[in-house]
Amino acid sequence: MLPIDAAAHSSRWRRRHPVDKAVLGLGLTVLAISLPPWPGAALVLVTALVVLLGPAGVPGRRLWRAYRVPLGFCVTGALPLLVQVGGPGGFLTLAESGPVRAGELLLRTSAASLGVLLFAFTTPMSDLLPRLVKAGVPAPVVDVALVTYRMSFLLLDSVRRIREAQAARLGHTTRAATWRSLAGLGAIAFVRAFDRAARLQTGLAGRGYDGTLRVLVPEARVSVRFVCAGLALLAAVAALTFVLERPLT
Amino acid sequence: MHIAEGFLPPAHAIAWGVASAPFVVHGVRSLTREVREHPESTLLLGASGAFTFVLSALKLPSVTGSCSHPTGTGLGAILFRPPIMAVLGTITLLFQALLLAHGGLTTLGANVFSMAIAGPWAGYGIYRLLRRYDVPLMVTVFFGAFVADLVTYCVTSVQLALAFPDPSSGFLGALGKFGSIFAVTQIPLAVSEGLLTVLVMRLLVQSSKGELTRLGVLLSGRRNRTETEAVAR
Numbered sequence: 041m042l043p044i045d046a047a048a049h050s051s052r053w054r055r056r057h058p059v060d061k062a063v064l065g066l067g068l069t070v071l072a073i074s075l076p077p078w079p080g081a082a083l084v085l086v087t088a089l090v091v092l093l094g095p096a097g098v099p100g101r102r103l104w105r106a107y108r109v110p111l112g113f114c115v116t117g118a119l120p121l122l123v124q125v126g127g128p129g130g131f132l133t134l135a136e137s138g139p140v141r142a143g144e145l146l147l148r149t150s151a152a153s154l155g156v157l158l159f160a161f162t163t164p165m166s167d168l169l170p171r172l173v174k175a176g177v178p179a180p181v182v183d184v185a186l187v188t189y190r191m192s193f194l195l196l197d198s199v200r201r202i203r204e205a206q207a208a209r210l211g212h213t214t215r216a217a218t219w220r221s222l223a224g225l226g227a228i229a230f231v232r233a234f235d236r237a238a239r240l241q242t243g244l245a246g247r248g249y250d251g252t253l254r255v256l257v258p259e260a261r262v263s264v265r266f267v268c269a270g271l272a273l274l275a276a277v278a279a280l281t282f283v284l285e286r287p288l289t
Numbered sequence: 290m291h292i293a294e295g296f297l298p299p300a301h302a303i304a305w306g307v308a309s310a311p312f313v314v315h316g317v318r319s320l321t322r323e324v325r326e327h328p329e330s331t332l333l334l335g336a337s338g339a340f341t342f343v344l345s346a347l348k349l350p351s352v353t354g355s356c357s358h359p360t361g362t363g364l365g366a367i368l369f370r371p372p373i374m375a376v377l378g379t380i381t382l383l384f385q386a387l388l389l390a391h392g393g394l395t396t397l398g399a400n401v402f403s404m405a406i407a408g409p410w411a412g413y414g415i416y417r418l419l420r421r422y423d424v425p426l427m428v429t430v431f432f433g434a435f436v437a438d439l440v441t442y443c444v445t446s447v448q449l450a451l452a453f454p455d456p457s458s459g460f461l462g463a464l465g466k467f468g469s470i471f472a473v474t475q476i477p478l479a480v481s482e483g484l485l486t487v488l489v490m491r492l493l494v495q496s497s498k499g500e501l502t503r504l505g506v507l508l509s510g511r512r513n514r515t516e517t518e519a520v521a522r
Contacts, residue, residue, distance in 0.1 A: 042388045042389065044387070044388055044389070044390065045388055066394065069294065069295065069393075069394065069395060070395070072295055073295050073297075073298070073299050073302070073395055074299050106390050107390070109389070109390045109391065110293050110294055110390050110391075110393070113291065113293040113391075114293050114296070117292075117293060117296060117449070119470070120449075120453070120463070120466040120467055120470055121453060123466065124455050124456050124457040124458070124462065125455050125457060125458045125462035125463075125465055125466060126455075126457045126458040126462055127457035127458075135455075135456050135457075136456070137456060138456075141453075145296070145453075148295045148296075149293050149294060149295040149296050150295075151295065152294045152295025152393065152395060153293065153294040153295060153390065153393065155294075156294050156386065156387070156390075156393060156394055157390060159387075160386075160387045160388070160390070165384070165387065165388065168387075178317060178321050180320060180321045180324035180325070180331065181317055181320060181321070181376060181380075183324070183331045183335070184320065184324070184331055184334045184335050184338060184376070184377075184380065185335075185338070185380045185383075186335070187331060187332055187334070187335020187336070187338070187339070188335045188338030188339050188342065188377075188380055188381075188384070189384065190335075191335055191336055191338075191339035192338075192339045192342045192343060192384070194339075195339050195340065195342075195343045196343055199343055219484070219485070219488065220488070222485055222488070223485060223488030223489050223491070223492060224492065226344060226364075226485065226488075226489040226492075227488075227489050227492035227493050227496065227497075229340055229343050229344065230340055230489070230493060230497065230500075231493075231496055231497055233336040233337070233339055233340040233343075234333070234336055234497065234500050236336060237332040237333050237335065237336035238332075240332050241329050241332045241333075244332070245329075249328065249329075250328065251324065251325070251328030251331065253331065
């Protein structure tokens, strides 16, 4: 299992309905991209961090390990905003408004990422996917997504073990050997995926498979109180942004 | 080449979502029809999605000394066709956003457009074009994967340049900036992905001829035998 999903399965909010968490987590993400970056995104960032480390009970180390990935992408993506092409100073010069634009972008992306992480760290995929049918996603697509999700872990585990075996046989000692090993890894993943699907098909056919995958979904109800509290928090963040915006700018 | 969460302004995020929607809806309809006619396809398509997800987790050695990962869009489009790839790509990108924190939900439309639509369609177009002129299978596979990767990178650069035009030279200047920064890693990566895809396809032709024929990648009959023999040689 991947670290974020494993954390979601043992989350304090695991038994809550995904809608409860979506309102809060994805609501914070929407606020992060729609409010002015300063102070809006900064407030969203602080709020998301407090909720993640406080009520949601996500361990700080786990959060940092997941958070540093998008943070790296954000920093790389913000670098081009520091320079401008053409103009009186030369072909490539430092942009006057570059640091402000890059800073605003960094604030916005880092706050928005935390909103999504709040949802991801508290909602296992296995709780979310079956409920997408009620949200209007066609059942066959949800079934394919469910099989993809469950088979991904098995395949990732196979790939890890094959890679270890290749390394033990000096499969990564030279560049040529590395390429051969990689190609073998990709091909074996394909063969294993299709072999597993064929065996799964045989097993399901023996159990009267009619094209619908029935899975048990943990019982959960949308909590009106939780949703209202989430909406109130979002409204408070938005209101505080507009109050603070004028004196700060 | 994922655009990170919150990177695009709301109007751009919505616009790319709207642009991706017809392709994804078309793919969903193809997939739904396929599953209704052949219920066992659910498992094969799920396996294909898992394969695409795992393929994007393989680490490729890069010329800069670091590691990167293939997009898998070229191989996916050749094996499963672009409409199905639009759906599988969307599912994979959703998983990457929620399970790996790569990409994002507000940028899902933009990422789907570059990685699950533009890349696969361009790669598949080149693959089909070269196949029509009887270019050897492995050459067409290389160019299919190479073009798919390169188009994905170009479309992402356009998306970023539209969102963040250069203060002095506007869209074109920004396109140059984003394009040249990504080119350092993406052009060698596109070549690497092309080569890796050829190596994977060579092994698949030898080990999974049945599946490849069922997917329509290999033709049945004399032409297939000739191709298989050529690959084996």
